[in-house]
Amino acid sequence: MALFVRTLRCFNFPNLYNHNLNRQIVFLQNVNLKFYSKKRENQYQYDLVVLGGGSGGLAAAKEASALGAKVAVLDYVTPTPIGTKWGLGGTCVNVGCIPKKLMHQGALLGESIKDAASYGWDLEPENIKNNWASLRQAVQNHIKSVNWVTRVELRDKKVEYINGLGVFKDPNTIQTITKQGERTLTAKYILIAVGGRPRYSDIPGAIEYGITSDDIFSLGREPGKTLVIGAGYIGLECAGFLKGLGFDATVMVRSVVLREFDQQMAKIITESMQERGVNFLFKCLPSSVEKLDNGKLFVRWTNNEMEQFSDTFDTVLFAIGRRALTRELHLENAGVELIGEGDKIDVVNEQTNVPHIFAVGDVLYKKPELTPVAIHAGKLLARRLFGDSTMLMNYHNVATTVFTPMEYGCVGLSEEEALEQYGADNIEVYHAYYKPTEFFVPQRSIVHCYLKVVALLEEDQKVLGLHFIGPHAGEIIQGFAAAINCNLTMSILKNTVGIHPTVAEEFTRINITKRSGKDPNPQSCCS
Amino acid sequence: MVKQHQIEGYDQFSEFMKNFANTDGEVYVYFSGSKLPSGISWCPDCIKAKPIVEEALKLAKPNSHFIVVDVGSREIWKDRNCPFRTDPKTRLLVIPTLIRWGHPQKLEGEQCEKPELVEMLFTDEE
Numbered sequence: 001m002a003l004f005v006r007t008l009r010c011f012n013f014p015n016l017y018n019h020n021l022n023r024q025i026v027f028l029q030n031v032n033l034k035f036y037s038k039k040r041e042n043q044y045q046y047d048l049v050v051l052g053g054g055s056g057g058l059a060a061a062k063e064a065s066a067l068g069a070k071v072a073v074l075d076y077v078t079p080t081p082i083g084t085k086w087g088l089g090g091t092c093v094n095v096g097c098i099p100k101k102l103m104h105q106g107a108l109l110g111e112s113i114k115d116a117a118s119y120g121w122d123l124e125p126e127n128i129k130n131n132w133a134s135l136r137q138a139v140q141n142h143i144k145s146v147n148w149v150t151r152v153e154l155r156d157k158k159v160e161y162i163n164g165l166g167v168f169k170d171p172n173t174i175q176t177i178t179k180q181g182e183r184t185l186t187a188k189y190i191l192i193a194v195g196g197r198p199r200y201s202d203i204p205g206a207i208e209y210g211i212t213s214d215d216i217f218s219l220g221r222e223p224g225k226t227l228v229i230g231a232g233y234i235g236l237e238c239a240g241f242l243k244g245l246g247f248d249a250t251v252m253v254r255s256v257v258l259r260e261f262d263q264q265m266a267k268i269i270t271e272s273m274q275e276r277g278v279n280f281l282f283k284c285l286p287s288s289v290e291k292l293d294n295g296k297l298f299v300r301w302t303n304n305e306m307e308q309f310s311d312t313f314d315t316v317l318f319a320i321g322r323r324a325l326t327r328e329l330h331l332e333n334a335g336v337e338l339i340g341e342g343d344k345i346d347v348v349n350e351q352t353n354v355p356h357i358f359a360v361g362d363v364l365y366k367k368p369e370l371t372p373v374a375i376h377a378g379k380l381l382a383r384r385l386f387g388d389s390t391m392l393m394n395y396h397n398v399a400t401t402v403f404t405p406m407e408y409g410c411v412g413l414s415e416e417e418a419l420e421q422y423g424a425d426n427i428e429v430y431h432a433y434y435k436p437t438e439f440f441v442p443q444r445s446i447v448h449c450y451l452k453v454v455a456l457l458e459e460d461q462k463v464l465g466l467h468f469i470g471p472h473a474g475e476i477i478q479g480f481a482a483a484i485n486c487n488l489t490m491s492i493l494k495n496t497v498g499i500h501p502t503v504a505e506e507f508t509r510i511n512i513t514k515r516s517g518k519d520p521n522p523q524s525c526c527s
Numbered sequence: 528m529v530k531q532h533q534i535e536g537y538d539q540f541s542e543f544m545k546n547f548a549n550t551d552g553e554v555y556v557y558f559s560g561s562k563l564p565s566g567i568s569w570c571p572d573c574i575k576a577k578p579i580v581e582e583a584l585k586l587a588k589p590n591s592h593f594i595v596v597d598v599g600s601r602e603i604w605k606d607r608n609c610p611f612r613t614d615p616k617t618r619l620l621v622i623p624t625l626i627r628w629g630h631p632q633k634l635e636g637e638q639c640e641k642p643e644l645v646e647m648l649f650t651d652e653e
């Protein structure tokens with residue numbers, strides 16, 4: 001007990017030196033742990049308690065359990081303001097990547113049906129219509145089966161699943177309330193993997209009448225004419241699939257589109273969405289949402305010149321950013337510190353300022369908020385804690401894709417980042433517009449099919465970043481991410497023989513530099 | 528008491544499900560290999576799973592239905608075009624398969640031999 005009090009006091013007065021020292025000590029201990037199961041300590045009920053059964057938490061829990069640790073995972077979904085809730089598995093499975101990709105695919109199929117007529121299929125594409133209720137049902141059925149498979153997996157891997165909201169009682173104790181009553185769990189290590197939830201604008205009517213990505217994929221009515229507030233990737237993706245499914249879609253942009261991405265690419269994505277009929281309201285801020293007698297939503301907004309506008313919509317979707325669910329955890333009882341506006345947790349190798357408390361996934365400060373990042377960090381952490389691994393998570397060169405109707409995939413540095421880090425004199429940017437073979441027959445617009453490679457100017461021209469806009473961008477960029485991690489250079493890229501006819505081969509053909517000022521448009525002939 | 532039904536082959540199965548209007552209670556369907564003349568199934572995994580499933584079934588709500596479907600002989604099942612494999616309602620990949628009918632809860636193959644998983648299927652509330 002005396003020891004316990006002393007530790008607590010130390011948590012209350014953390015200083016940098018202590019903090020780093022503690023981290024090192026834990027690290028060294030872990031290196032010496034060969035087979036964790038043989039060294040179980042009985043002081044605590046669990047070796048590891050995980051807060052949050054999403055991408056990161058589940059990956060860590062399963063891995064830890066496989067290495068012999070006794071593990072419990074708490075997962076609880078607080079319903080949205082309109083009452084949407086979901087099962088085990090976290091954001092990605094229930095209200096993120098998975099339903100988003102399925103609806104994106106639904107929208108792309110609509111385009112393909114239109115193309116199909118040009119390819120000889122006897123159809124009447126003018127009369128095709130998407131049935132929202134059927135699509136939603138199909139998507140939700142898939143999610144429900146993933147929820148079930150996840151529960152089976154946990155049970156099979158001997159991870160205890162507790163459907164309750166966890167809070168810290170003290171640095172080693174988690175409290176929760178389940179249907180069966182209150183529970184207190186003590187653990188040697190605790191992993192915070194509670195992810196985040198969408199924020200709403202601070203304007204009248206936002207919470208009462210607005211929805212977010214948490215609601216859209218299970219919405220019980222057709223979304224209809226939709227205003228998406230926010231132009232990050234989630235806002236653009238939602239507007240993109242809604243438009244593709246046949247709904248009127250408008251994106252309200254506060255300052256810039258896709259702030260965290262290469263801005264030239266962001267501009268092309270914006271234009272390609274505009275070409276498809278998505279409306280954009282630039283430099284505008286919403287001021288209120290009211291519900292009219294006919295059930296429609298009346299939205300007022302102002303632009304940066306303080307001009308006022310209004311329109312009615314069936315749905316207003318806020319996609320203005322996400323907040324980590326850390327405030328709810330009573331972190332003060334454990335001494336874990338938060339940083340920055342989004343209530344994030346700063347970590348060194350997933351370790352928080354409290355040495356036995358770790359964090360992975362969307363709660364992390366300045367780390368990519370992506371499912372595979374959370375999963376990989378969670379797995380590696382479990383191996384370091386309970387196996388004999390010392391492998392650390394590498395958060396660099398993580399590829400990602402924006403699933404707008406015309407997809408945008410990238411890995412590595414944006415052009416802006418490269419210029420800032422290395423200076424314009426040391427950077428060479430290769431770029432090209434290209435024509436996907438399959439676009440010719442249906443005469444699809446090719447004006448936004450563009451790619452670029454950001455490289456160092458000197459010697460072999462090490463590749464720093466790859467950017468691709470076009471069909472299947474996600475599928476294409478993944479392999480190049482591996483290449484970048486193997487120190488891809490321009491000379492290797494140019495000496496790689498392409499697969500013809502594909503869109504991915506454009507990376508191997510790229511040869512025009514921005515510096516040359518030559519026209520990056522393809523020759524009129526078709527290869 | 529859980530009401531038990533025994534079905535033999537695809538035709539009987541599709542006919543039975545068509546007319547099976549179960550108003551309340553969950554419906555569990557257990558697909559396994561038909562019995563040989565000796566009285567035991569030709570499918571060794573089904574034999575292993577059977578006692579586990581029967582034991583866990585005791586945990587199901589009393590108004591549930593338990594439908595045992597023998598998919599046929601080894602030859603019938605091994606045929607890639609076996610209707611149990613191709614029917615979108617069943618789409619079986621392996622036997623045994625245990626399904627809570629109309630719900631995502633489903634266990635396949637070796638999973639049906641694990642009491643903790645089979646119990647979860649019969650008691651799951653989500």
Ligand SMILES: Cc1cc2nc3c(=O)[nH]c(=O)nc-3n(C[C@H](O)[C@H](O)[C@H](O)COP(=O)(O)OP(=O)(O)OC[C@H]3O[C@@H](n4cnc5c(N)ncnc54)[C@H](O)[C@@H]3O)c2cc1C
Pocket residue numbers: 051052053054055056057074075076077078089090091092093095096097098100164165166167193194195196213234325328329360361362363369370371372374
């Ligand atoms: C619309 C949308 C689309 C996305 N698309 C992609 C994509 O295409 N590709 C990609 O890689 N990523 C995508 N993401 C991001 C991805 O979903 C997240 O990066 C990932 O889910 C983060 O995992 P996590 O483990 O940090 O948290 P989460 O998966 O969010 O899981 C956290 C879980 O913890 C629960 N929880 C919270 N607090 C508590 C508590 N106190 N006690 C118990 N449980 C708690 C939450 O309810 C949740 O179930 C998308 C996100 C959104 C919103």
